[in-house]
Amino acid sequence: MKKYEQIVEDIEAYIHDNELAQGTRLSSVESYAAHYQVSKSTIIKAMDILEKKGAIFQQRGSGVFVRRQRRKGYVSLLTNRGFTEELKDFAVTTQLLKLELMKPTEEVMLNLKLSGEDEVYYVERLRDIDGNRLCIEASYFPKKIVTYLNSEIAEGSIFNYLTEGLKLNISFADIYLHVDTLNEEQGEKLQLHAGAPALFVEQVVYLGTGEPFDYSKLTYHYQHSKFFVQAINF
Template identity: 50%
Template sequence: MLKYQHIANEIEKYIEDHALKQGDKLPVLEKLMTQFGVSKSTVTKSLDLLEKKGVVFQVRGSGIFVRKHKRKGYINLLASQGFKNSLEEFQLTSEVLQLKVTKPTQEAAVNLNVELNQDVYYVKRIRYIHGQPLSLEESYFNKAIITYLNKEIVAESIFNYITEGLGLKIGFSDTFLHIGKLNEEEAKYLELEKDEPKLEMESVFHLNNGQPFDFSKVTYNYQQSQFFVQASSYSL
């Protein structure tokens, strides 16, 4: 972790520790420099990162303010570790239904940019929140990149393993959302009725060199899940 990332974490911790709310002002730049013993350019980079992450907003000539929505229990659509980050106060568990090396479906091959005869890891899991089914997940990993997986890894956080175990750097993701009706299999796993509403989320995750490595389809239990997404001025 680079120094400005570390300081960004420290500032986030400061916001938590002081229970700062949306619109509350952060100490001025000079004070943050002294407090964390770093240069102006490091503090500036840390604040830019926190602005991108939606933690603060900067008002020119006026200061840096906390940005924080008031709702709890929403899954952050911009985080691959959405569950871990957004639902950490809840009790989450996973059940691995299937883990195998196989050939990709046509759809997975297109999204992973691999040939149909290349090997992929296929993982099928159910996530539970407080013992209730939250989501049904099917993931395809390009085995040329994600060279090894086992039951223990996929029962925990695959992304932690990818970054820490394999030392890969995650770059960006594209996520596509559709609303529809549950089919029989999905309804069974999610303990709902066929034709009840569902959110289906397809994501393609890329390394920081642009290579796609994970194509996932997640079907959410509409009674257990809600989502949020923060936008900044550059996208609005």
């Protein structure tokens, strides 16, 4: 983990563990630089990331302040951190339905910029929150980047495995949303009837190099899923 990433984690944990209120002023850039024995530019980079994540806001000439904490149980639509991290205060469980190495379909090749000669890991999982069905998650990972996956990894946090085990630098994502109704198979998996409404999300996640490495489709239970977006720079 890079130093600025560790600083981001430390400050997030400090805000969360101390339940800091909206508007609480944090230490100055100079103080953090001295504490971590890093350059001011490293601290500024960490602060910019925290601001984009909605943890803080910065006022030129005044300092850095805590932003209002999000409501409990809401999933950010603009995060790449995975459910385990997003909902760490809840009992999030995973049921692995399928894990296989396969050739990509045309749709997968288009989204992951692959050829027919490439292989992808296909992972299908059910995610529950506090005993309630949250979503169906179907993901494709190119084997040339995600070189190995097994059931133990897929039943846990794939995000942690990618960032800590494979040391991948996850950078940004394209996210597409639409509302539709469930077919019979989807309804059975979400414990709903066919024709029930659902939020369908497609996302393509990229490395810092701009290379796509994760194409996922998520189908959310309309009664058990809540979302938020924190906007900046209006």
